[in-house]
Amino acid sequence: MASLSATSLSFKAPSIQSTRISQVLRKPSSFQSISFGGFQSSKSLRLQISCAAKPETVQKVSDIVKEQLALSADTALTAESKFSALGADSLDTVEIVMALEEKFNISVEESDAQNITTIQEAADLIEDLVQKKPAA
Amino acid sequence: MAAPFTLRKIGVPPNSANLTEARRRVFDFFRAACRSIPTIMDIYNLQDVVAPSQLRFAISSQIRNNAHVTDPKVIDLLLFKGMEELTDIVDHAKQRHHIIGQYVVGEGLVQNTGSKDQGKSDFLKNFYTSNYF
Numbered sequence: 001m002a003s004l005s006a007t008s009l010s011f012k013a014p015s016i017q018s019t020r021i022s023q024v025l026r027k028p029s030s031f032q033s034i035s036f037g038g039f040q041s042s043k044s045l046r047l048q049i050s051c052a053a054k055p056e057t058v059q060k061v062s063d064i065v066k067e068q069l070a071l072s073a074d075t076a077l078t079a080e081s082k083f084s085a086l087g088a089d090s091l092d093t094v095e096i097v098m099a100l101e102e103k104f105n106i107s108v109e110e111s112d113a114q115n116i117t118t119i120q121e122a123a124d125l126i127e128d129l130v131q132k133k134p135a136a
Numbered sequence: 137m138a139a140p141f142t143l144r145k146i147g148v149p150p151n152s153a154n155l156t157e158a159r160r161r162v163f164d165f166f167r168a169a170c171r172s173i174p175t176i177m178d179i180y181n182l183q184d185v186v187a188p189s190q191l192r193f194a195i196s197s198q199i200r201n202n203a204h205v206t207d208p209k210v211i212d213l214l215l216f217k218g219m220e221e222l223t224d225i226v227d228h229a230k231q232r233h234h235i236i237g238q239y240v241v242g243e244g245l246v247q248n249t250g251s252k253d254q255g256k257s258d259f260l261k262n263f264y265t266s267n268y269f
Contacts, residue, residue, distance in 0.1 A: 067189070068189075090159075090163070091162075091163075091166070091196055091199060091200065091203075092196075094163050094166055094167065095166075095170075095192055095193075095196050098166075098167065098170040098171075098192060099189060099192065101170075101171075102170075102173075102188055110163075110164070110167070
């Protein structure tokens with residue numbers, strides 16, 4: 001786990017397994033169309049270029065955020081909405097991360113949790129952790 | 137299943153140097169408390185009484201009560217007391233009715249409600265301190 005966070009900041013050759021490198025590639029919106037489902041079966045594929053997390057995950061994250069921040073049911077929540085824009089302070093953000101930990105049965109490290117500011121990032125991190133977890 | 141979380145008892149660490157570190161400690165404490173919630177619900181059989189999200193909310197509202205504090209030493213002391221409380225609860229040193237009364241039902245014990253001295257009128261404050269004002 002330590003090596004993963006270390007490589008997240010350096011741009012080494014793509015052969016090293018680093019899902020954070022995909023963050024740089026994420027910016028062009030043309031990548032959105034690549035479906036994430038195609039990469040799920042091959043666990044040997046190290047570099048994941050696809051950036052869009054599954055829509056169900058994004059939906060579940062949005063539900064938790066709405067419940068935590070007590071937003072009305074018809075508030076439009078896009079994947080790019082920032083937590084701070086929705087009226088969450090830093091304690092709320094930590095609470096949302098804890099709620100996601102409980103819901104998806106994952107364990108988020110503190111270094112990962114610092115970078116979460118939008119719903120999309122949260123969903124992506126969840127997808128990463130759910131994949132990395134050994135299948136029970 | 138994520139590895140079960142155990143509360144490790146560390147000795148008293150040195151004071152936080154600045155507000156940023158105190159802030160980091162607050163979040164670490166909050167994370168430790170939230171990760172202990174499944175254990176707490178198991179110990180005190182709270183499965184039918186309360187949901188984990190309600191307990192998380194109770195913890196965060198207690199933290200928010202003191203959100204206006206700016207002195208790192210005061211924050212450290214509050215965290216120390218919070219950690220003491222959390223350790224007591226996880227060690228089963230409390231009983232079910234304590235947990236339900238303090239964290240589940242409404243505002244809990246009357247003495248603990250609200251932050252001190254907010255919203256009190258000046259008249260009352262003077263009245264409590266002395267007879268002559």
